[in-house]
Amino acid sequence: MDLNSDLAEGFGRWELGDDAALLGIVTSANVACGYHAGDATVIRDACEHAATRGVAVGAQVGYNDLAGFGRRFIDIAPRELTNDVIYQIGALRALARTAGADVSYVKPHGALYNAIVHHREQAAAVVEAVRDYDPDLVVLGLPDSAWLELAEKAGLRTFREAFADRAYTSEGTLVPRREPGAMVHDEQTIADRCVRIARGEPIEAVDGSLITVRADSICVHGDSPGAVRVAEAVRDRLTAEGVRLAAFAAPRSG
Template identity: 75%
Template sequence: MDLNSDLAESFGRWELGDDDALLDIVTSANVACGYHAGDATVIRRACARAATNGVAVGAQVAYRDLPGFGRRFIDVAPAELTNDIVYQIGALAGLAAITGTRVSYVKPHGALYNAIVTHTEQAAAVVEAVGEYDDRLAVLGLPGSEWLRLAERAGLRVHREAFADRAYTPEGTLVPRRESGAVLHDPDAIAERCARIAAGDPIEAVDGSPLTVQADSICVHGDSPGAVRIAETVRDRLRGQGIRLRPFAGEG
């Protein structure tokens, strides 16, 4: 199983998360590309630490939305969205290269991630961007999403993701952050849920119904309160079950 986290989300003097600590725990780093968060110095530092630790680097592409942290839907034209995604992957690739690593995969962020679960036009635009930039890149997303369906049809390497600290609807989508209970905080309960996901057992959806989530990678959000403790608890629980943690897309 892979354990991933969203990193390089600080910007200038505004600091968010503990990248160094998380990069000692996770096996894949979803590195912000400057559109929703991150600046060149923060991004380069995260890539350098990932390279040192053998953590795979992924491009966490987003809408151009620094004020909203990429969590607001933008009805951007597909061609423009494709160009935005290519731009972000290329920027991260440059910083990754000079730190001795490379971009291994692409994972959309925030509102874009949620939009392309069902928004076929925007999902196709992101798929087109990845294919045009480098069709050897893996992609990571929600099981059953349009994003993964179209990526697989385009011949890209597709990997499914589960979320350690987010509540699920009975349909397998994420409960919107604005709703009560959307974000989970208890490290032990989160670790237990991740252990069930890794074993292929059902977890509890927000309405109490059983839900099976198929995943190649589990995400612990780097900006959540107590993110480092949650990631450590999840890692230790998975290892305690004899599950080997390794990057789904290969090391940087």
């Protein structure tokens, strides 16, 4: 099982999360590319830490929405979205390579991530960006999403993601952050359900029903309160249960 986290989400003097600590725990790093968060220095620093730790670097691409942290849907033309995604991957790759790393995969962020679960036009635009830029890049997303379906049809390698600290609907989608109970905060509860996900066992949805989330990677949000403690608890519990942690996409060197 892979363990990933969203990193490089600070900007200028505004700091968010503890990238260095998280990179000592996770096996894959979803690195912001400057559109929803991150500046050149924050991004390069995260890549340097990832290279030192042998952590895979992924491009966390999103809408051009710095003020909204990429959490607002944008009704953007497909060609523009394709070019925005190519731009972001290219910027991250340049900084990663100067840091001794390289981009291994692509994971959309925030509102874009949620939109392309069902928004086929935008999902196709992101797929086109990855395929045009580098078809050897693998992609990460929500199981049964249009994004992964179209990526697989385009010949890209796809991997499924579950969320350690997000609540699920009975349909297996994420509860919107604006709704009550969208985030799970108790470390023990989070660790317990991560073990169940790793074993392919059902977990409880927000309405109390049981759902099964098939996943190759588990995400712990780097911007959540106590993110480092949560990531440590998840790592320790998984390894104690005999789950081997390894990146789903091998780290690349620059």
